[in-house]
Structures are given as structure tokens and as C-alpha cells.
Amino acid sequence: MVDRANPRIIPISNAVGAQAAIPVVLQGTHSETSDLRQRHLRDLRISVTDRCNFRCTYCMPKSIFDQNYPYLSQDALLRFEEITRMTKIFTSLGVEKIRLTGGEPLLRKNLESLVAMLAEVRTPSGQKLDLTLTTNGSLLRKKAQLLKNAGLQRITISLDALSDAVFKKMNDVDFAVDDVLDGIEAAKEAGFESIKVNMVVKKGVNEQEILPMAQHFRNSGITLRLIEFMDVGSSNGWNMAEVMPSRDVIKLIDTQFPLQSLEPNYIGEVAQRWRYVDGGGEIGVISSVTQTFCHTCTRARLSTDGHLFLCLFAHQGVDFKSLLRSDKSDLEIANAIMNTWSKRDDHYSEIRGSHTPIANSTGRKVEMSYIGG
Ligand code: SAM
Ligand code: SF4
Ligand code: SF4
Numbered sequence: 001m002v003d004r005a006n007p008r009i010i011p012i013s014n015a016v017g018a019q020a021a022i023p024v025v026l027q028g029t030h031s032e033t034s035d036l037r038q039r040h041l042r043d044l045r046i047s048v049t050d051r052c053n054f055r056c057t058y059c060m061p062k063s064i065f066d067q068n069y070p071y072l073s074q075d076a077l078l079r080f081e082e083i084t085r086m087t088k089i090f091t092s093l094g095v096e097k098i099r100l101t102g103g104e105p106l107l108r109k110n111l112e113s114l115v116a117m118l119a120e121v122r123t124p125s126g127q128k129l130d131l132t133l134t135t136n137g138s139l140l141r142k143k144a145q146l147l148k149n150a151g152l153q154r155i156t157i158s159l160d161a162l163s164d165a166v167f168k169k170m171n172d173v174d175f176a177v178d179d180v181l182d183g184i185e186a187a188k189e190a191g192f193e194s195i196k197v198n199m200v201v202k203k204g205v206n207e208q209e210i211l212p213m214a215q216h217f218r219n220s221g222i223t224l225r226l227i228e229f230m231d232v233g234s235s236n237g238w239n240m241a242e243v244m245p246s247r248d249v250i251k252l253i254d255t256q257f258p259l260q261s262l263e264p265n266y267i268g269e270v271a272q273r274w275r276y277v278d279g280g281g282e283i284g285v286i287s288s289v290t291q292t293f294c295h296t297c298t299r300a301r302l303s304t305d306g307h308l309f310l311c312l313f314a315h316q317g318v319d320f321k322s323l324l325r326s327d328k329s330d331l332e333i334a335n336a337i338m339n340t341w342s343k344r345d346d347h348y349s350e351i352r353g354s355h356t357p358i359a360n361s362t363g364r365k366v367e368m369s370y371i372g373g
Helices: 012-016 080-092 112-120 140-150 164-171 177-190 207-217 246-256 330-342
Strands: 010-012 022-023 043-047 096-099 130-135 154-158 194-200 223-228 259-261 272-276 280-287 297-304 308-309
Touching: 010 280, 022 259, 043 080, 080 112, 080 330, 112 140, 112 164, 140 177, 164 177, 177 194, 194 207, 194 246, 194 330, 207 223, 207 246, 223 246, 246 259, 246 272, 246 280
Parallel strands: 043 096, 043 297, 096 130, 130 154, 154 194, 194 223, 223 280
Antiparallel strands: 010 022, 259 272, 272 280, 297 308
């Protein structure tokens, strides 16, 4: 009998006569699976480390992420083989896009070997995955060419200001703008298909950097994306008063460099796209706070230690590392993923208040560095 809540899943007991109540995926219909809000699973973000060499005040503030912070031990991390196996299973379920992130992903030793393994994975129709990575750029001069050679197609580099003083205040480890710009240059030289720059805008902190950043990246072939400061985790002291709405960001840039809105490249695209009227290229804004996009959210996140999270603001994940390290088959793991996804109802951004809520019984939401930004 086919499960009514999700007609494409049948209980394993009915399918193969086994006792376990794990549903089995019907072959060839994986990509149709949707959650309770009719959203398909398409993207997977994988956090490869919960550590970082920056202490951005909006992400890993020094006061919390100090030498006593309980980072994961080496053994707790998913191994490259395990990440690749999960990626293959997710791909069989309709995932087409993989983003490696963290923490700072380039701190993970030999990350290029993982990239090479993931670059071999194919979708059921034989296509390559859209394989990308987000980095703070600090190690890119050393790694860019290795990553490109391994099969990484696209790259996003975070940079919040062109002023050294402002950037250092935000990264809180005295890291210089020029070193990130050099990382961006290395990515250009390596020949990535697409390079984007993420800038988190905090009102009263770096809003004066918006125009210099727009000016710098115009006509460069690099897309600048301006992100609203979000209430991720429980430690960044988020307050609505520090959010600069994307519509104000656009208005500001438009006064200097006239803009025209563009259609999304695909349904569920996180950034709203704009182009410079004079042909200077594109920018994007990510309005997670003021113009939510939960209704088209197709993203799952795999934490550094193999827990599956269905929302950036989730309180809890489902432990897949234990399944991977048991004798479960790929099919059983695929079914466990489908089961989890089919019950997904997350739409946090649509219901957030003006202050970070107390999250769960422990009083904490999970940190972005752990589940992957
Ligand atoms: N360390 C890498 C980096 O900074 O690019 C990858 C991980 S980081 C968590 C991924 C992205 O999330 C970065 O572009 C970062 O700026 C963004 N981010 C982190 N905390 C944020 C927050 N509170 N609000 C909005 N964006 C945030
Ligand atoms: Fe590190 Fe990226 Fe978070 Fe900054 S945003 S602390 S670079 S993980
Ligand atoms: Fe997706 Fe959750 Fe963000 Fe909404 S709040 S867009 S469901 S990750």
C-alpha cells in the first residue's frame, strides 16, 4: 500500500516483507518527493569543519568561541568517504547542488581530495553536480588552483568591507582586506566558472562600505551579494535594529549606480538579482529577514558530525553518522532521508519575531559554523 502522506514512499515491510518500519523509495520517482509544504529536496550544504580562523562577530564571536569552546573531535567528523556516500544517496533523491561550507572549509585538511571525490558523482540522468564552496578567502591563494583542478566549479568568498579598520573589527582576528582580495585574485587566475562575494551588512557597522564595495566589484565579472544580518545561532546578539533591509541597500546603490531588477535564474534562488543599467554587471541581495523565501526553500544541511538539519534555524538534527557507521544499506539511508524530508514543515523566517527567540529546552539554537552557512 502506498503511504497517503507521500504517495512515492511505501513501508519497507510491504515492499520487501521485512519487519522494519522504514519506508522504501520507489525507483525513478525520487526527485518528486516533497515536504509538508510541497518543497522538493534539491540542495545540500555540507559543513566540513566547525572550526574557523576568523571570529566574525555575527557568526563566531570571540566571547563564546574561545579556547574552551567544545569543538568536535577529529573522530566525530564525517570522513570524506562518508560525505561522498551521503552525497551519492542525496543525489539519487533529487539533489543537484552541493555547497561545501563550515566553519572555514579550507581548514579541513586535503579538502581538494573531497572535491575530487564529489566531482565524480553523477545525477540519475548522468549529469555532473553543481559543486560549489563558500570560504573566507584566507587560504585561497594556496588552495584555489588545487580546488579548481579537483573539479570545483564555482566559489563564493566572504568579504564585509574594503576598509581595513571596518573589516578587522568584523573578523576580529586582525585579518587584512588585501589578503582576501588576493584570495579572490587567485580564484580568478584559477579560472572558476563563477565567483561571488558575500557581504553581510550590519547597520551602524559596515553600511558605509556598501557603495565602495559596489564600486570595487562593478565591471569585474564578480557578483557582489549583500546579505541581511540574520539571527542564526544563539551567540551573535542579533537585534532587528542592526538589520539593514535589502530594499534600502538597493535604493542606496541605485542612487549612485542605477539598477534594474532581473528574473531569478531558477525557482528557489536565494538572492534577488539586479543588474547595473550601464552594463557593469550584476549584484544580488539576500533578504532572509525582511522578505522571506521559505516557501521555495529546497535546502538541507549536513552538519560536520553527520546530523541532517532541515532549516538554518532548526533546533535539532537527525543523526545520520550512526546510520552510516552501522550496517544500513544505501537504500535504507535513502529512505530515512526521505522520511525525514517528507515530515519537514520548517519556515522559520516567516514566523520570526524581532528578537532571537529562546530556541528549545537547552535554550540554544544550533550555530551556523556547525550546520553550515
Ligand atoms: N567561513 C566561510 C565564510 O565565511 O565564507 C563559510 C561559512 S560562513 C558561516 C557562510 C556565510 O554565512 C558567509 O558568507 C557569512 O558571511 C554568512 N553568515 C555568517 N553569519 C551570518 C549572519 N549572522 N547573518 C548573515 N550571514 C551570515
Ligand atoms: Fe568563520 Fe565564516 Fe563564520 Fe566568519 S562567517 S566566523 S569566516 S565561519
Ligand atoms: Fe529555508 Fe529555514 Fe531559511 Fe526558511 S528559514 S528559507 S526554511 S533555511
